[in-house]
Amino acid sequence: MTDKELLKVENLHKKFGDLHVLKGVTEHITQGEVVSVIGPSGGGKSTFLRCLNLLEIPDEGKIYFEGVDITDKKVDINVHRQKMGMVFQHFNVFPNMTVGQNITMAPVLLGKKSQKEADEMAAELLNRVGLLEKINEYPKRLSGGQKQRLAIVRALAMEPDVMLFDEPTSALDPEMVGEVLAVIKELVKTGMTTVIVTHEMGFAREVSDRVFFMDGGIIAEKGTPEEIFGNPQNPRTKEFLGKVLY
Amino acid sequence: MIENIAKVWTQYWNLFLTGLGYTLLLSLITVLAGCVIGFFLALMRMSKWKVGNVKPLSAVVGMFVEIVRGTPLLLQLYFFYFLLPDLVYFWEPSKFTCITIALCLNSAAYVSEIIRAGIQAVDRGQTEAARCLGLNSKQAMIHVVLPQAVKNILPALCNEFVTMIKETSLASTFFVGELMTQYKTISGALYLTIEPLIIVGIIYFVVTFSLSKCVLAMERRMSAGD
Numbered sequence: 001m002t003d004k005e006l007l008k009v010e011n012l013h014k015k016f017g018d019l020h021v022l023k024g025v026t027e028h029i030t031q032g033e034v035v036s037v038i039g040p041s042g043g044g045k046s047t048f049l050r051c052l053n054l055l056e057i058p059d060e061g062k063i064y065f066e067g068v069d070i071t072d073k074k075v076d077i078n079v080h081r082q083k084m085g086m087v088f089q090h091f092n093v094f095p096n097m098t099v100g101q102n103i104t105m106a107p108v109l110l111g112k113k114s115q116k117e118a119d120e121m122a123a124e125l126l127n128r129v130g131l132l133e134k135i136n137e138y139p140k141r142l143s144g145g146q147k148q149r150l151a152i153v154r155a156l157a158m159e160p161d162v163m164l165f166d167e168p169t170s171a172l173d174p175e176m177v178g179e180v181l182a183v184i185k186e187l188v189k190t191g192m193t194t195v196i197v198t199h200e201m202g203f204a205r206e207v208s209d210r211v212f213f214m215d216g217g218i219i220a221e222k223g224t225p226e227e228i229f230g231n232p233q234n235p236r237t238k239e240f241l242g243k244v245l246y
Numbered sequence: 247m248i249e250n251i252a253k254v255w256t257q258y259w260n261l262f263l264t265g266l267g268y269t270l271l272l273s274l275i276t277v278l279a280g281c282v283i284g285f286f287l288a289l290m291r292m293s294k295w296k297v298g299n300v301k302p303l304s305a306v307v308g309m310f311v312e313i314v315r316g317t318p319l320l321l322q323l324y325f326f327y328f329l330l331p332d333l334v335y336f337w338e339p340s341k342f343t344c345i346t347i348a349l350c351l352n353s354a355a356y357v358s359e360i361i362r363a364g365i366q367a368v369d370r371g372q373t374e375a376a377r378c379l380g381l382n383s384k385q386a387m388i389h390v391v392l393p394q395a396v397k398n399i400l401p402a403l404c405n406e407f408v409t410m411i412k413e414t415s416l417a418s419t420f421f422v423g424e425l426m427t428q429y430k431t432i433s434g435a436l437y438l439t440i441e442p443l444i445i446v447g448i449i450y451f452v453v454t455f456s457l458s459k460c461v462l463a464m465e466r467r468m469s470a471g472d
């Protein structure tokens with residue numbers, strides 16, 4: 001792991017109307033780091049993640065990505081988003097495109113690749129996640145686990161520098177969780193910087209370099225997986241882990 | 247009676263068909279222009295551009311739509327029939343032009359709501375996924391949202407066309423030559439009211455009924471492709 005700061009968040013605040021969801025988050029994520037975000041529902045995990053690529057506009061605070069303050073109004077966020085892949089709980093694959101087109105649309109449209117190059121890359125990526133034979137199918141013919149694997153490689157096709165996952169397995173039938181986690185595990189091994197909101201505690205413990213426990217709009221506790229899972233300090237962390245682990 | 251109907255038909259079938267031609271033409275122009283104008287109205291209605299606390303584009307279009315929906319079409323026809331010739335001094339629009347413009351604007355209001363509903367029915371996650379890949383909002387709209395929205399919009403637009411076929415009969419108030427105008431002409435010439443009316447009714451019904459069935463079939467095929 002190098003020490004280069006890839007993402008830096010300073011005093012992040014987000015409100016939805018009167019609801020103060022993020023109450024001052026300051027944190028940085030270094031290149032190659034794998035960070036899991038855990039915590040009770042409604043604690044602001046998704047909002048935090050969605051602020052990182054400005055899917056939600058923060059009310060206060062700054063976000064630096066690769067050294068650039070992307071909350072600056074003069075910055076073209078679309079350029080930076082190309083470097084930040086995101087995977088959603090509900091997959092959000094494009095139902096009107098084939099599996100292959102789902103992957104090639106953005107790189108071709110945004111001029112990163114020719115159609116031919118993109119097609120080759122799509123085949124390679126699909127092969128990696130065991131979906132090559134589905135390349136000409138439409139997503140309605142895929143299972144939930146297959147859709148999520150497609151969503152992951154669709155994001156990878158933009159060759160991002162960081163991958164953001166928001167509960168990627170929460171909408172899946174239990175028997176499909178494993179196949180998706182396996183793909184993420186492989187990805188993490190390649191050194192991809194990853195931020196993952198998850199309720200899969202075993203997985204978080206296994207793959208993370210650091211774990212954030214978010215509650216009440218702040219990172220209430222953070223540390224290595226050993227520290228958070230083995231010896232939590234914050235009573236809220238203890239209570240939460242007590243509920244989800246036993 | 248049946249005999250009379252047959253007689254009226256054999257004598258005047260070409261007038262009835264001419265009327266039908268105008269009716270279809272008028273409806274088609276109306277809906278096509280309504281689509282183009284309505285599309286931009288829908289985009290304006292959904293625009294997030296704000297001045298202070300109001301969204302001016304959205305508010306103006308919203309008001310226009312409410313006015314069109316809240317007043318009778320016949321009134322709107324009268325309005326443009328009287329207003330347009332006075333509006334521009336060097337332009338003398340024909341009756342047909344005035345009426346067509348009124349119908350187009352009326353249709354544009356309804357179509358804009360159809361398009362807006364169709365676009366908003368596409369899951370927000372689709373836009374978010376597209377934006378996360380780096381597409382700007384226009385690219386996300388064109389490449390991801392609209393192709394999916396078309397499925398919701400197209401059947402409703404065809405139904406709007408069917409509705410317009412019937413609504414254009416109001417234009418006969420101004421004798422623009424569509425089917426109901428022909429009815430007035432023929433019934434005046436023959437001093438017969440019921441028989442030509444039945445013929446006109448049958449023509450309207452056959453056309454709208456068969457078109458509606460086509461729309462249903464189309465809808466079924468589209469949802470099968472989901």
Ligand SMILES: Nc1ncnc2c1ncn2[C@@H]1O[C@H](COP(=O)(O)OP(=O)(O)O)[C@@H](O)[C@H]1O
Pocket residue numbers: 016019021039040041042043044045046047048
């Ligand atoms: N778009 C939104 N509009 C209004 N409230 C929202 C919105 N998104 C999230 N919230 C609220 O913000 C709080 C935090 O939500 P979220 O970040 O999704 O938490 P988590 O992912 O930890 O469950 C919740 O109370 C949620 O209802």
Ligand SMILES: [Mg+2]
Pocket residue numbers: 045046047167
């Ligand atoms: Mg969440």
